[in-house]
Amino acid sequence: MIVIIDYGSGNLGSVANSMVRIGLRYKISGNASVLKKARMLILPGVGAAKKGMSNLKARKLDQVIIEEIRIGKPFLGICLGMQLLFERSEEGNVECLGIFEGEVIKFKKERKIPQIGWNNVAKVQFHNFKIKKIFSDIPDNSYFYFVNSYYCLPKDKSIIAGISKYGERLVSVIVKDNIVATQFHPEKSGQAGMQFLKNWRNLC
Template identity: 40%
Template sequence: MEDSEAIAVVDYGAGNIGSVLNMIRKAGGRGFAASRSEDLAASSKIILPGVGSFDNAMSRLSALRFVEPLKDHARAGRPLFGICLGMQLLSDASEEGGLEGLGLIPGEVRRFDFDGESIGLKVPHMGWNGVTPAKEHLLCRGLESDARFYFVHSYFYDTQNPADALFYTEYGQRFASGVHRGNVMGVQFHPEKSHRFGMQLLKNFIEL
């Protein structure tokens, strides 16, 4: 088990663990792949990455007994940060599947509902796009006004309370590309693939 100041990156077979750990290191932090539920109990910060489908990810978290430790970590007031699908798992549910999410930030995950072909856009939303902070937060510190991040997703987080949006992005519609409530936060884009902008964001998380 690593020291408690190292960031636990949840390793449940549904995320870019190596890339996230590498970017944490470049940003000046320490991280480790948490493959056992007990690894989360002593960790001061957790990152929940994710790629793939909502139900598959929730099934894997459940099978590996990560669900309750993640909720306990959030209830204890310690920082929890979801990335891409990992952010969507913070929600109550998703149109992509039938399982419940972690229910840490009220809202549902929905598929983009615009006619992309008529406006020259494709789903999934893939590539670089800008983000606009929805409110002041330490996670936004030092981000340039032209900061761009790398996205790959077909679903977006529809927060129940607009005050829970952390970033907004335009892609056929305005959607919350980041969410935040208390010590729980997440981003739809991939900071580990977003060069200096992603490094600044992860540096901000490390310094929370």
């Protein structure tokens, strides 16, 4: 069972619909004991980092997520759900979950912020087995749907699986052990997005 984490900052319906489309059973929950029983977790997210973190903390889900990731549960973070995995976000200058070293910063080079629309994702580290799997049947530089003003700067470059460009280069996919995270919205990214979610399922 997949649990889509409900913490008041997600487009839960869209993510749930995408699960149905790829034939997966899911539950939407913000309950710690349900999260612990899940086989796979998805942390969706739209909106601001500060609100997202305070929503997680108010529901006491921050520690649960950290612990479930630590014990190796398959985890997918989407958009804000990716950004919250880092130590700190410039958006509201808020401390985040700290699963990964590094911070989340604002776009500085493009005039139009947020980035809204379809951007291409270039795969990196082709030799990495998991990265190969997560991009299976997705041509390199396929387009995915993004809505973001901020992006992640991981300290550990080995977790980077996909790169995009919006004025500056941004990390659009990370893969590390049981964690996959995307800056784009796979649940809104047409066929490429569906394939990505299927690949994630197959990886788990």
